[in-house]
Amino acid sequence: MTDTTQSTTESPQTHDFQAEVSKILHLMVHSVYSEREVFLRELISNASDACDKLRYLSLTTPGLIEGEPQFQIQITVDKKNKTLRIADNGCGMNEAELIEHLGTIARSGTDQFAAQISGDAAKDTQLIGQFGVGFYSVFMVADRVDVVSAKPGPGDGEKAFIWSSEGGGSYSVAPAGDETALLLEGRGTVVTLHMRGDAEDFLDEYRLRSIIKSYSDHIAIPITIIDANADKKEGEDSETPPEPVNAVSALWTRPKSEITPEQYKEFYHHVGHVFDDPAITIHYTAEGRHEYTVLLFIPSTPPMDLFDPKRQTRVKLYVKRVFITDDAELLPGYLRFVRGLIDSQDMPLNISREMLQNNTIVASIRQAVAKRILSELKKSSEKDVPSYETFWEAFGPVLKEGIYEDFERRDDLINLARFRTTKSEGWRSLKEYVGTMVENQTAIYVLHGEDAKKIGSNPHLEGFRARGIEVLLLSDPVDAFWVQALGEYDGKPLTSVTQGAADLDAIPVSEKPSDEKPEETPLGDEALGSLTALMKEALGDDVEDVRASTRLTDSPVCLVANEGAPDLYMERILQAQGGAAPKSIHVLEINPSHALIKELAAKAEAGGASPDLENTARILLDQARLLEGSALPDPAAYAARVTEALLKSLTG
Ligand code: ADP
Ligand code: MG
Numbered sequence: 001m002t003d004t005t006q007s008t009t010e011s012p013q014t015h016d017f018q019a020e021v022s023k024i025l026h027l028m029v030h031s032v033y034s035e036r037e038v039f040l041r042e043l044i045s046n047a048s049d050a051c052d053k054l055r056y057l058s059l060t061t062p063g064l065i066e067g068e069p070q071f072q073i074q075i076t077v078d079k080k081n082k083t084l085r086i087a088d089n090g091c092g093m094n095e096a097e098l099i100e101h102l103g104t105i106a107r108s109g110t111d112q113f114a115a116q117i118s119g120d121a122a123k124d125t126q127l128i129g130q131f132g133v134g135f136y137s138v139f140m141v142a143d144r145v146d147v148v149s150a151k152p153g154p155g156d157g158e159k160a161f162i163w164s165s166e167g168g169g170s171y172s173v174a175p176a177g178d179e180t181a182l183l184l185e186g187r188g189t190v191v192t193l194h195m196r197g198d199a200e201d202f203l204d205e206y207r208l209r210s211i212i213k214s215y216s217d218h219i220a221i222p223i224t225i226i227d228a229n230a231d232k233k234e235g236e237d238s239e240t241p242p243e244p245v246n247a248v249s250a251l252w253t254r255p256k257s258e259i260t261p262e263q264y265k266e267f268y269h270h271v272g273h274v275f276d277d278p279a280i281t282i283h284y285t286a287e288g289r290h291e292y293t294v295l296l297f298i299p300s301t302p303p304m305d306l307f308d309p310k311r312q313t314r315v316k317l318y319v320k321r322v323f324i325t326d327d328a329e330l331l332p333g334y335l336r337f338v339r340g341l342i343d344s345q346d347m348p349l350n351i352s353r354e355m356l357q358n359n360t361i362v363a364s365i366r367q368a369v370a371k372r373i374l375s376e377l378k379k380s381s382e383k384d385v386p387s388y389e390t391f392w393e394a395f396g397p398v399l400k401e402g403i404y405e406d407f408e409r410r411d412d413l414i415n416l417a418r419f420r421t422t423k424s425e426g427w428r429s430l431k432e433y434v435g436t437m438v439e440n441q442t443a444i445y446v447l448h449g450e451d452a453k454k455i456g457s458n459p460h461l462e463g464f465r466a467r468g469i470e471v472l473l474l475s476d477p478v479d480a481f482w483v484q485a486l487g488e489y490d491g492k493p494l495t496s497v498t499q500g501a502a503d504l505d506a507i508p509v510s511e512k513p514s515d516e517k518p519e520e521t522p523l524g525d526e527a528l529g530s531l532t533a534l535m536k537e538a539l540g541d542d543v544e545d546v547r548a549s550t551r552l553t554d555s556p557v558c559l560v561a562n563e564g565a566p567d568l569y570m571e572r573i574l575q576a577q578g579g580a581a582p583k584s585i586h587v588l589e590i591n592p593s594h595a596l597i598k599e600l601a602a603k604a605e606a607g608g609a610s611p612d613l614e615n616t617a618r619i620l621l622d623q624a625r626l627l628e629g630s631a632l633p634d635p636a637a638y639a640a641r642v643t644e645a646l647l648k649s650l651t652g
Contacts, residue, residue: 007166011174011432012162012164012172012173012174013172013173013174014170014171014172015099015170015171015172015173016047016105016169017101017103017104017165017169017170017171018103018105018450019105019114020105020110020113020114020135021103021104021136022169023114023117023423024105024113024114024133024136025136025139025163025168027117027124027127027133027168028126028128028133028136028137028138028139028140028167028384029139029140029167030121031121031124031125031128031140032104032125033125033128033140034125036137036140036141036199036202037202037211037215039137039138039140039141039142039193039210039302039471040086040134040136040202040208040211040212040215041215041216041266041269042134042135042137042138043086043135043138043191044073044086044212044215044219044223045134045186045216045219045270046134046135046189046217047073047086047087047090047189047221048073048087048088048090048219048220048221048270049090049578050088050090050091050092050188050189051071051072051089051091051221051296052090052322052323053089053090053091053323054071054089054090054091054092054152054187054188055071055282055323056322056323056324056325057091058221059322059349059350060350061153063153064152064153065152065256067185068089068468069117071088071089071090071222072088072089072184072221072222072223072224072644073086073087073088073182073219073221073222073223073224074086074087074088074223074226074229075087075208075212075223075224075226076225076226076228077204077205077208077225077226077227077228078203078228078229078284079203079226079227079228079229080229081228081503082194082195082200082203083192083193083194083195084142084192084193084195084202084203085182085190085191085192085193085228086190086191086193087091087182087183087184087185087188087189087190087191088188088189088221089184089185089187089188090187090188090189090295091102091151091152091188091393092149092150092151092152092187092188092189093147093149093151093161093189094149094150094151094161095161095173095175097149098147098149098163098173099163099173101135102135102163102171102522103171103404105134105136106374107134107221107254107273108359109131109303109304109305109308111132112305113127113304113454115264115535121453131275131304132216134273138191138193139167140199141195141196141199141202141260142167142192142193142194142195142196142199143166143167143194143195143196144164144165144166144167144193144194145164145165145166145167145191145192145193145194146162146163146164146184146191146192146194147162147164147189147190147191147192148161148162148163148176148179148180148182148189148190148192149161149162149163149188149190150159150176150183150186150187150188150575151187152186152187152188159180159522160176160179160180160186161173161174161175161176162174162175162176162177162179165354179448180211182349187233193278198407205225205227205282208225208245209245210227212225212245212246213245213246214262214266215266216246216261216266216270217246217247217263217266217335218246218247218250218251218267218270219246219248219270220248220249220250220321221248222244222246222248223244223245223246223248223331224241224242224243224244224245225242225245235395245638250321250343251263251264251267251295252267252283252293252295252341252343253293253321253343256283259283262285264278264297265277265278265637266554267295268281268297268339268340271295271297271316271339271340271341272297272299272314272339272340274299274339275301276299276300277300278298278299279297279298279299279300279387279390279391280297280298280301280340280376280377280380280391280455281297281298281372282295282296282297282298282340282372282376283295283296284372286368289313289364290344290345290346290361290364291345291346291367292342292343292344292345292346293342293343293345293594294340294341294342294343294369294372295341295342295343296315296338296339296340296341296342296369296373297338297339297340298338298373298376298391298395299337299339299376299394300336300339300390300391300394301394301396302395303337306336306337306355306395307397307398311333312325313329313330313332313333313335313336313338314327314336314339315328315330315331315338315339315340315341315342316340316341316342317330317341317342317343317362318341318342318343318344318345318350319342319343319344319347319349319358320344320345320349321343321350322603324351324353324356325353325356326351328353328362329366330342330358330362330365330366330369330421331369331373332366332370332402332403332406332464333401333403333405334398334399334400334401334405334406334413335370335373335398335399335402336398337394337395337398337512338373342365342369344361344365346361347359347361347362359629362651365564369580370406370409371409371412374409374412374413375412375414375625377391377416378412378416378566381416384585388418389418389426389427392416392417396417396418397476397477397478398478399413399417400413400417400476400478400479400482401418401478401481401482403417403485403486404478404481404482404484404485404486406652410486414430414486414489415429415430415431416429417429419433419472419473419474419476420452420456420468420472420473421433421471421472421473422456422461422464422465422470422471422473423436423470428470428472430444430489430490433470433472434460434489434490436470437470437492438467438468438469438507438510439470439507440506440507441469441507442492442493443492443493443494443495444472444488444492444493444494444495445464445470445472445495445497446471446472446473446474446479446494446495446496446497447460447461447471447472447473447474447482447495447496447497447498448472448475448479448480448483448496448498448567448569449473449475449569449629450475450629451475452473452475454629455473456473457472458559458627459551459552459554459555459557459558459624459627460497460498460551460552460560461497461551462552462553462554462555463504463549463550463551463553464497464504464550464551466509466510466553467504467507467508467509467510467555468510469504471497477573478568480569480570480573483496484570496561496568496569498559498560498561498567498568498569498628499560499561499562499563499565499567499568500560500561500562500563500571503550504550504551505550509553521593522593523548523592523593523597523598523601524590526631526651527601527605528548528592530601530603530604530605531590531597531600531604532546532547532548532590533546533610534604534608534613535588535590535613535617537609538609538613538617538618539588539614539617539618539621541585542584542585543585543586543587543588543621544562544585544586544587545587546563546587546588546589546590547587547588547589548590548591548592549589549590549591549592551589551594552589552590552591552594553591553593554594555591555593555594555627556590556594556596556620556623556625557588557589557590557591557597557620557621557624558589558624558627558628559586559587559588559589559621559624559625559628560586560587561586561587561588562586568586568628568630569629572629588620588621588624590620600613600616615641615644615645616645618637618638618641619638619641619645622638622641633650
C-alpha cells in the first residue's frame with residue numbers, strides 16, 4: 001500500500017476485499033467499458049444519498065448540521081497533481097462503516113453478478129451495464145483512491161478515517177491526519193481519485209460539466225466544480241461560491257413537460273440503483289384527501305433477486321422533499337419490481353420509521369398508488385401490445401401473486417394476465433380464451449408443469465387438441481396457487497386437464513388425431529370392461545382405478561388425479577415443500593382406440609390374467625408417470641420389464 005500521505009504515527013490496517021469485490025475490481029481495472037464516465041455519476045449519487053441520510057437524521061437531532069445546514073457536493077480538479085476530488089457534507093462513515101461499505105457489497109444479487117463474470121470482455125462489459133457497480137467503478141479511471149470520511153456531530157478526537165486502495169486485493173484503513181482538513185465543515189466524505197494515465201481527460205472541467213449535466217442534473221443538491229490550480233484574480237471575492245453545475249431542484253417537483261426522457265432515465269438509475277431503461281414511467285401529483293407526488297418506474301429487465309424471499313418493495317418515501325426511508329412498504333409485494341419514490345405533503349416530517357407501519361396516510365397512499373400502477377399497465381396492454389408482452393414475460397410471475405394475495409384487485413390482475421396456450425405461439429388473455437371457446441365447452445382448461453416447452457407435448461392434451469379446445473399451459477410455480485384461489489373466471493371453472501373425469505363427450509372431435517393414421521374404431525364396451533378390470537387387478541394398490549379416456553388420441557395411457565384430489569402438479573409442489581401431500585395414487589386412463597390397448601384387450605380375452613399382461617400394465621403405468629413428470633417409484637424394475645419385453649419382441 002502506498003500510504004505516503006499518511007501523517008499519523010499509527011500504521012494503517014490492511015484488509016482484504018470480500019471475494020466478490022475482488023472479482024468486480026478485477027473487472028473494473030481491466031474492463032474495456034466504453035462509458036467510463038459513469039464513475040462520476042456513481043460518486044455523485046453516493047454523495048447525494050449521504051446528504052439525504054444526514055438530512056433525515058437531523059430531523060430528530062438538529063445539532064448534527066449545526067453551523068452548516070446547506071448540503072453540497074464539491075468537485076475539485078487538480079491537473080497538476082492529476083487528482084479529482086469529490087467532497088460531500090453528508091452522513092460520512094466511521095471506521096467500521098468504511099470497512100463494511102467499501103470492502104464488501106451488501107446489495108442483493110451481488111454474488112450472482114460476481115458468478116457471471118466470465119473474463120470475456122464483451123460479455124462482462126454488458127454485465128457492468130446491467131448491474132452497475134457503484135463505488136468500485138472508480139477503479140476504471142483511477143489507480144489509487146483515498147476516501148477520507150467523518151460522521152457529523154461531536155467527535156472523540158479520532159473521528160476522521162482514511163481508506164485507501166489501489167484496486168488490487170486489499171485496502172487500508174487508518175485514522176486520518178492532515179487529510180482531515182479536506183472535509184467540508186469537518187464532516188462527510190472526500191473521495192480523491194489519482195487518475196490513471198489513460199483517464200486524464202477526465203480532468204477537463206468542460207468534460208466534467210457535460211458529464212454532470214447529462215447524468216446528474218436531477219440531483220437536488222448543488223454540485224460545484226473548483227479548479228485547484230486557478231489563481232485568484234485581483235478583486236475576486238473568494239467568498240462567492242461558484243454557480244452549481246446542475247439545476248438543483250428535485251426532479252419530481254418539476255413539471256412533466258420540462259423533463260426529458262433522458263432525465264427520467266438518469267433519475268431512475270439513481271433512485272433505483274439499476275441500469276436498464278425504464279419501460280413505463282408514472283409521474284403525477286395526487287390532490288384531494290392527501291397530497292403527494294409519485295414518480296415511479298417499471299423496469300424493462302427483471303433484477304437478479306426478483307424471487308429472493310427477502311426482497312421487498314423499495315419505493316422511497318419522501319416527506320416534503322426530505323428522504324425518509326426506503327422500507328416503508330409503499331406498495332404490495334406483487335409490485336416489488338417497481339422503483340421510484342412517493343413524496344408526501346401531509347405526513348409529519350419527524351415521522352419515525354416505526355410509526356409508518358400503522359400510518360393511515362401510508363395505507364391510503366398504498367391503495368391508491370397500487371390502483372394507479374395497475375391502470376397504467378392496463379393502458380400499456382391496450383396501447384402497445386409487444387412492449388406489454390415484454391413486461392409480462394419479465395414480471396408476470398410476480399404480478400400473478402397478487403391474484404391470490406390481493407382480493408380487492410383480483411379482477412384487475414387477472415385481466416392483466418397473459419398466458420401461453422395450446423392455441424397459438426403468442427400470449428393470450430383469459431378474455432380472449434373465453435371469447436373463442438368451442439360449442440358446449442363449459443370450463444377453462446389448464447395444464448401445470450415445470451417446463452413451458454415440455455408441457456405442450458403432454459399426452460393429456462391430445463383429446464383437447466383434437467376437439468379444438470384451448471388449454472392454458474402454466475409453468476410458473478405461483479400458477480398452482482392462483483388457479484386454486486381464483487376458482488373460476490366469467491362463470492367458468494378453471495379445471496386441470498389432469499384432474500377428474502374429463503367430460504369431453506359433448507364436444508365432437510374436429511381434427512383427425514394424426515395425419516397418416518386412419519381413425520381407429522374403439523374397443524367395445526364389453527372388451528373394455530374386462531380389460532380395465534384385469535389391469536386394475538394387476539396393478540392393485542398402485543392405482544385408484546383404471547378407466548377409458550376421452551383425453552387421449554395418440555398415446556395409449558395417461559395418469560389423472562381423482563376429482564377433488566389435488567392436481568398432479570400441485571401434489572408434486574406440496575411434496576417438494578415437505579407439506580402433507582396425500583399418497584400419490586391416481587387413476588390410470590387408457591385409450592380405447594389405441595392399437596396397443598386393443599392388442600392387450602385381445603390377449604386378455606384369450607388368456608385372462610397373466611404375467612405378461614401384468615408386465616405390460618406396469619410398463620404402461622410407469623410410462624404415464626414419466627410423461628406426467630414424476631419420478632418412478634422403482635426405476636430398476638421398470639428397466640427390467642422393458643428389457644424383458646424388448647427381448648421377447650426380438651426373439652419373437
Ligand atoms: P450503493 O450506492 O448501491 O449502496 P456503492 O458501491 O455506490 O453502492 O456504495 C456502497 C456504500 O458505501 C453505500 O451504500 C454507502 O453506505 C457507502 N458510501 C459510499 N459513498 C458514500 C459517501 N459519499 N458518504 C457516505 N457513505 C458512502
Ligand atoms: Mg452508489
